[in-house]
Amino acid sequence: MLTRRDLGRRFGLVAAGLAVGGEAAYAQRRTGGRDLSQLVLLNANENPDGPPQLSIDAMTRVLARSGRYHDEDTEQLGAAVAASEQLQPDQVLIGCGSSEILHCAVDAFTSPAIPLITTLPSYELPVDMASAQNHPVIKVSMTPDYAADVRKMVAEAEKARGGLIYVVNPNNPTSSITRKQDIEWLVANLPANTIALIDEAYIHFSTSPDLASATPYVRQGKNVLVARTFSKIYGMAGLRVGYGCARADLIRKMAVFRNNTIAVPSAHAAKAALASPTLVPERREKLAKTRSEICNWLDANRFRFIQPHANFLMIDVKRDVRGVIGEMMDRGVAVGRPFPPLNQMLRVTIGTDADMAKFKEAFAQVAKA
Numbered sequence: 001m002l003t004r005r006d007l008g009r010r011f012g013l014v015a016a017g018l019a020v021g022g023e024a025a026y027a028q029r030r031t032g033g034r035d036l037s038q039l040v041l042l043n044a045n046e047n048p049d050g051p052p053q054l055s056i057d058a059m060t061r062v063l064a065r066s067g068r069y070h071d072e073d074t075e076q077l078g079a080a081v082a083a084s085e086q087l088q089p090d091q092v093l094i095g096c097g098s099s100e101i102l103h104c105a106v107d108a109f110t111s112p113a114i115p116l117i118t119t120l121p122s123y124e125l126p127v128d129m130a131s132a133q134n135h136p137v138i139k140v141s142m143t144p145d146y147a148a149d150v151r152k153m154v155a156e157a158e159k160a161r162g163g164l165i166y167v168v169n170p171n172n173p174t175s176s177i178t179r180k181q182d183i184e185w186l187v188a189n190l191p192a193n194t195i196a197l198i199d200e201a202y203i204h205f206s207t208s209p210d211l212a213s214a215t216p217y218v219r220q221g222k223n224v225l226v227a228r229t230f231s232k233i234y235g236m237a238g239l240r241v242g243y244g245c246a247r248a249d250l251i252r253k254m255a256v257f258r259n260n261t262i263a264v265p266s267a268h269a270a271k272a273a274l275a276s277p278t279l280v281p282e283r284r285e286k287l288a289k290t291r292s293e294i295c296n297w298l299d300a301n302r303f304r305f306i307q308p309h310a311n312f313l314m315i316d317v318k319r320d321v322r323g324v325i326g327e328m329m330d331r332g333v334a335v336g337r338p339f340p341p342l343n344q345m346l347r348v349t350i351g352t353d354a355d356m357a358k359f360k361e362a363f364a365q366v367a368k369a
């Protein structure tokens with residue numbers, strides 16, 4: 001485990017230019033200096049609907065208060081999140097996006113001796129964060145249906161005498177799920193000195209009865225940390241709000257590594273969105289409709305893809321994806337980055353219906369080439 005003194009080392013890395021970015025750094029700015037307003041942006045798993053009106057109203061009301069620090073606003077958001085998850089406030093850590101929760105988890109629960117154990121492929125941020133600190137990273141191939149191979153991950157933690165097991169559910173970039181029975185098995189079989197970090201950034205987009213949140217395991221006091229974000233279904237990627245749910249002692253170990261506070265308007269935007277009983281189901285339904293339309297089009301045109309459960313999908317392009325990414329960009333459509341070892345698969349974020357019409361037009365040309 002890291003101590004507070006190790007913070008200096010982390011910030012030293014940042015100063016040396018080794019800062020670890022988030023989805024925007026990985027994706028959106030790789031657009032070769034093009035005018036973003038002229039591109040169809042299907043490359044960062046953002047939500048084209050943006051923040052709901054009730055959040056915009058809440059931000060407008062508090063903007064004038066932003067001249068002062070208002071830590072109590074973040075505390076109130078933490079209490080609201082805790083109530084919504086049936087947890088105590090000390091079981092919730094608010095972060096500057098869920099990126100900050102992932103950073104804190106890597107800092108608190110990996111070390112030169114304790115590895116990060118992740119799926120291959122998966123979201124890169126924890127891997128980059130651990131690697132930048134010379135903490136070991138073990139990448140475990142997914143099962144043939146693109147689920148986390150929890151049995152192999154547990155075996156790795158046993159071998160290493162501990163670990164931080166990172167499962168993204170639904171996974172980025174595959175949009176596939178790890179079934180609730182497998183998460184249950186993982187939690188029941190966690191070796192000593194091992195924490196399961198279940199990243200549920202995209203969970204709201206799934207309609208599958210086989211997927212369930214891991215927050216009940218937090219309520220049961222297990223070694224489980226659940227990361228969530230307001231960047232995806234809530235459409236607030238630019239407001240930077242996320243949270244982690246875990247036992248209070250685990251939250252305390254992570255909290256010392258936080259180095260951001262939430263902006264006043266962001267805290268209010270998130271709190272207002274959380275209070276809406278209709279926002280998430282309505283957005284899920286809308287996304288599911290656009291997602292099934294694009295899947296039907298791909299099927300009709302005989303393109304293979306992984307069955308999606310999030311707001312993006314992985315399409316088999318049957319050639320080196322790097323060429324496809326460039327050719328799509330030439331046609332004004334920014335799509336996902338390469339995700340080795342799936343070198344012939346293209347990640348496409350699901351945008352508006354108009355975005356997807358442009359995607360189809362460009363992709364039909366590029367795929368034919």
Ligand SMILES: Cc1ncc(COP(=O)(O)O)c(C=O)c1O
Pocket residue numbers: 022023044045096097098099100123168172199201228229230231237240241242
């Ligand atoms: C799986 C996953 N986790 C976490 C994040 C971080 O998102 P944010 O920091 O905006 O909450 C992302 C961003 O795309 C992601 O894909």
